[in-house]
Amino acid sequence: MNAPTPMAGLQPPAPLSPSAWPHLPAMVADVAGQHADRTAFTCVMPNGMNGSLSYAEVQAHSDAFAHYLRAVCQLHAGDRVALQLPNSLAYPVALLGVLKAGCVAVNTNPLYTPAEMAHQFKDSGAQAVVIVDLFADKLEAILAQTDIRHVVIARLPEFFPPLVGGIVQAVLRHWHRQVPRHALQAVTLADALALGRAAVPGPASIYREGLGPDSLALLQYTGGTTGVAKGAMLTHGNLLANLEQMLAMARSRIEPGREVVLTALPLYHIFAFTVNFLVMFRMGAHNVLVPNPRPVQNLQRAFENYPITWVTGVNTLYNALLSEEWFTAFPPRHLKAAGGGGAAMHAAVVARWEKLTGTPLIEGYGLTEASPVVSFQPLDGPRRPDTIGLPAPGTEVRLADDEGDPVAPGEPGELLLRGPQVMQGYWKRPEATAEVLKDGWLHTGDIAVRDPDGVLRIVDRKKDLVLVSGFNVYPNEVEAVLAEHPGVQEAAVIGVPDARSGEAVRAYVVRRDPALAIDDLRSHCAARLTSYKRPVHYEFRDELPKTPIGKILRKNLRAEVLSACQEA
Numbered sequence: 001m002n003a004p005t006p007m008a009g010l011q012p013p014a015p016l017s018p019s020a021w022p023h024l025p026a027m028v029a030d031v032a033g034q035h036a037d038r039t040a041f042t043c044v045m046p047n048g049m050n051g052s053l054s055y056a057e058v059q060a061h062s063d064a065f066a067h068y069l070r071a072v073c074q075l076h077a078g079d080r081v082a083l084q085l086p087n088s089l090a091y092p093v094a095l096l097g098v099l100k101a102g103c104v105a106v107n108t109n110p111l112y113t114p115a116e117m118a119h120q121f122k123d124s125g126a127q128a129v130v131i132v133d134l135f136a137d138k139l140e141a142i143l144a145q146t147d148i149r150h151v152v153i154a155r156l157p158e159f160f161p162p163l164v165g166g167i168v169q170a171v172l173r174h175w176h177r178q179v180p181r182h183a184l185q186a187v188t189l190a191d192a193l194a195l196g197r198a199a200v201p202g203p204a205s206i207y208r209e210g211l212g213p214d215s216l217a218l219l220q221y222t223g224g225t226t227g228v229a230k231g232a233m234l235t236h237g238n239l240l241a242n243l244e245q246m247l248a249m250a251r252s253r254i255e256p257g258r259e260v261v262l263t264a265l266p267l268y269h270i271f272a273f274t275v276n277f278l279v280m281f282r283m284g285a286h287n288v289l290v291p292n293p294r295p296v297q298n299l300q301r302a303f304e305n306y307p308i309t310w311v312t313g314v315n316t317l318y319n320a321l322l323s324e325e326w327f328t329a330f331p332p333r334h335l336k337a338a339g340g341g342g343a344a345m346h347a348a349v350v351a352r353w354e355k356l357t358g359t360p361l362i363e364g365y366g367l368t369e370a371s372p373v374v375s376f377q378p379l380d381g382p383r384r385p386d387t388i389g390l391p392a393p394g395t396e397v398r399l400a401d402d403e404g405d406p407v408a409p410g411e412p413g414e415l416l417l418r419g420p421q422v423m424q425g426y427w428k429r430p431e432a433t434a435e436v437l438k439d440g441w442l443h444t445g446d447i448a449v450r451d452p453d454g455v456l457r458i459v460d461r462k463k464d465l466v467l468v469s470g471f472n473v474y475p476n477e478v479e480a481v482l483a484e485h486p487g488v489q490e491a492a493v494i495g496v497p498d499a500r501s502g503e504a505v506r507a508y509v510v511r512r513d514p515a516l517a518i519d520d521l522r523s524h525c526a527a528r529l530t531s532y533k534r535p536v537h538y539e540f541r542d543e544l545p546k547t548p549i550g551k552i553l554r555k556n557l558r559a560e561v562l563s564a565c566q567e568a
Contacts, residue, residue, distance in 0.1 A: 016394030016420070019244055023211045023236040025100045025204070027282060032059035035257055035284035043089050043160070043289045048301035049168055051160030053089050055284070058096065061159075061193055065097025066204035068196030073150045075127055077102035077210060080219060082126040082148070083268065084108040084117070084135065087289040090154035090189055091267050092277070094130040099236075100204040102211050106219045106231070107268040109548055110135055114142045116229075121146040124219050124231055124427065130154060130189065134172070137180040151186035156291060158189055213237030219427055220270050222368040231427030232368045241420035242371040243278050245392035250279075253336055253379050254310075259285035260334070261310040262302055264293040264317060265549050270372045271342050272549075275312055285310075293550075296320040303327065307334040314342040316550035318361065319349050319483075319490060323512065328356060335359045337379060341366060343551040344458065344476045346483040347385045363388055365458055369442055371421040375456055386480070387457045388448075395419035397456065398441065399448055412459050412472075415448040416441040447474070464554055466495030466503050468532045473505055475554065478535065481528045485521065487513035492544050492552045496537065496561050507535035508544060508557055516540075 021027040032040075036056040044050045053061070069075045081098045083105055085091045098105045106124045108117065110132055117138060121129070128150035131139055136153055143151070156172060157165035173179040187195070200206075217239055219231035247254070261280045265272035267289075280287055288306050290299055296317070302308070311332075313321075318340065321327045338353065338361045345363045353361045364376025365388035375397070377389035391397045399413030400406060407413035422442050425433035436443050447459040460474035467473070475493035482491035489512040498504035509521065518538045525534045545556040 016241070016245060016248060016392075019213075019237075019240040021240060022213055023099075023208070023215060024217060024239060024278075025096075025208060025211070027240065028062075028096055028100070029059065029203075029205070031282060031284060032056060038257060038284060039286045040281070041089055041092055041287045041289055042306070043087065043157070043291065044302045044305070045157075045168060045291070046298040046301065048305060049157075049160070049164050051089055051157060051165060053092070053159055057159075058092050061093040062096035062100055063202075063204040064193040064196035065093055065189075066100035066196070066207060067200040068192045069097065069101040069103060069128065070207055071199035072192075072195045073128055075101065075103055075150075077207065078104060078216065079128075080104045080106050080124045080126040082106040082108050082121055082124065082129040082131075084110050084112075084129060084131040084139075085154060085268070086110050086132060086156065086291045087263055087267050088132070088154070088156055088291055089159040089289070090130070090132070091289075092281075093159075093193075094152075094154070094189070095267075095277075097204075099217060100207060102207045102215070104216050104219055107221070107270075107273065109266070109268055111548060112138075114138045118142040118145045120221055120229065120231075121148060123229075128152065132156060134178050134180075136182040136184055136186070140182045140184050143184070151184050152189055152192050153184070153186045154189040211236070213240070216424070218273075220273075220368050222270075230429050230432055233424040233427055234371055235424060238371045238421050238423060239274065239278060241394065242274055242373055242392075243282055245394060245419075245421060246275065246279050246373055246376075247282070248393045249376065250379050254279075254283050254285075257284040259283060259309045259336075260288060260307050261285050261312075262288050262290070262299070262306075262308045263312070264290045264299055264302075265312060265314070265342070269342075269549050270368045271366070272312065274371060274373065275339060275341075280310070293317065296324060297326075300324075300326050303332055304330075308332045309334050309336045310338070311335065312339040312341070314550040315340065315345045315349055316343075316490060316546065316552065318353050319346075322349065322352050322356065323489065331357045337362055339364060339376075341372075341376075342549050344480070346480045348480070348484045350385060365389075365446075365456070367444055367446075369423045369436065369444075370417065370419070371423070373421070374415075374417055374419075384451075384455055387451070387455045389456065390454060391417070391456070392419070392421075395421070397450075399450055404438075409452070410449060412447050412449050414462060415444045415446045415456075415458075417444065418442060464494075466493075466505055468495075468498075468503055468505065469501040471532045473533050478505060478507065478525075478529065478533055481525060482507060482509060482521065484528075485516075485524045487511060487516035487520065490544060490552070492554055492557060493535065494554050494557050494561070497565060498536070501532075504536040505534065506537040506539070506557075506561070508539050508541050510541055510544060
């Protein structure tokens with residue numbers, strides 16, 4: 001399918017240049033050498049206490065961890081190592097150590113239940129795990145069900161100055177009682193590094209033999225376009241290509257060695273992993289890590305104490321910041337731009353953010369199976385609200401109907417793509433891989449429209465579409481209208497069974513104004529939506545179910561309704 005010719009001012013990016021490196025450890029070594037004395041990472045606690053690592057320190061510590069894995073644990077190239085860590089200084093050391101060892105990192109949400117941990121560890125065949133001490137008891141409960149033979153325990157204030165780290169750890173252990181007792185046979189991260197240095201002094205480049213663009217780097221688990229969590233197989237080449245794709249479109253705003261990026265989204269999620277971690281490391285940026293952005297006040301000290309030039313987030317994070325007096329009274333003075341993804345950005349939130357900060361909020365689109373970035377709005381030149389911009393360099397996009405045929409211009413269709421960032425497939429799941437990778441094209445399950453100038457708009461998830469009397473209703477559109485009401489903090493929309501129309505639209509609303517009434521919302525929607533798109537049912541909630549990065553979980557709301565229907 002041929003793409004329409006873009007209008008002047010919205011020209012597609014230049015073809016993708018190949019990466020200068022065959023694998024991530026080579027990139028890391030070169031960048032760490034160029035920026036050795038610059039601060040690479042700072043971890044900031046809610047009270048402002050912090051610790052930092054320079055690029056040289058990250059390089060040396062991750063070399064030592066690679067030696068620990070290969071020489072002490074006797075792991076082999078390709079073995080999987082699970083990382084169950086929040087944003088902390090332990091994360092870059094452990095992650096880069098795994099990659100330098102020629103092993104495969106398995107990003108794991110620290111908030112997983114024991115059952116979820118057991119599934120991911122068993123499915124990946126992980127031989128070792130690095131876990132934060134706050135959740136060690138959960139690992140103890142399921143360790144025997146896994147293949148894990150080596151357990152490394154890290155602290156949240158790992159690598160902090162001794163006095164500061166001691167205070168933070170004491171507060172966590174004795175005041176908040178967040179550090180549980182356990183009987184795991186484990187080593188501390190500090191001891192693991194010491195053992196690695198003693199076993200093999202020097203750099204970890206000795207493990208690079210056989211490592212190349214097609215070598216597996218990461219198992220990133222996702223529900224994908226179907227339910228059960230599956231490991232997307234992302235190679236060194238996939239991740240390096242996506243890094244270069246983003247820089248091809250954003251390099252004009254990213255100065256090597258001069259950026260300060262706020263990382264509130266978790267690094268174990270593919271969005272922050274690639275955009276905040278890999279791209280900003282590649283550019284020698286100072287990465288300010290916040291272990292937990294909830295409540296949003298946890299970000300206050302990071303914004304106040306560091307000259308933040310970049311921030312990434314999801315709609316709920318930006319919306320929450322715009323409701324904080326400390327943020328609106330003193331918006332970040334050094335900010336150049338913000339990036340939005342993970343879920344649809346609401347135009348009302350984008351407009352408020354840009355008016356307050358005077359900087360662009362760039363919306364993009366991606367998915368785990370594409371490392372993740374597929375497209376985003378241009379940083380320079382015109383941008384259109386409610387769009388995801390143009391495909392990244394080297395990315396081909398098609399829009400297709402249910403039979404796989406191209407849709408007419410301007411019509412919605414499933415977004416299919418191919419490019420160097422697309423995964424190899426799902427780990428040990430050939431059937432699931434075949435469902436989404438067909439003839440070289442990744443079927444995303446997202447419905448999009450291509451405007452006449454080539455700019456893409458995501459309409460909604462294929463599985464979230466609501467069918468009202470034969471008419472398609474896209475929840476994103478209804479949610480965006482609800483978000484325009486000044487009394488609405490956030491909203492979620494789903495379809496519920498209806499005897500007359502098949503399905504009806506149901507809205508869940510968190511109020512900003514406690515006086516907001518359902519009749520107010522009915523009037524608001526009646527003025528902006530045709531009748532079949534308007535919510536029939538409304539329910540006020542104190543909060544909405546969300547993923548760790550803040551994406552609203554419509555599936556949880558649907559499950560509530562289905563359960564209630566079965567009980568009725």
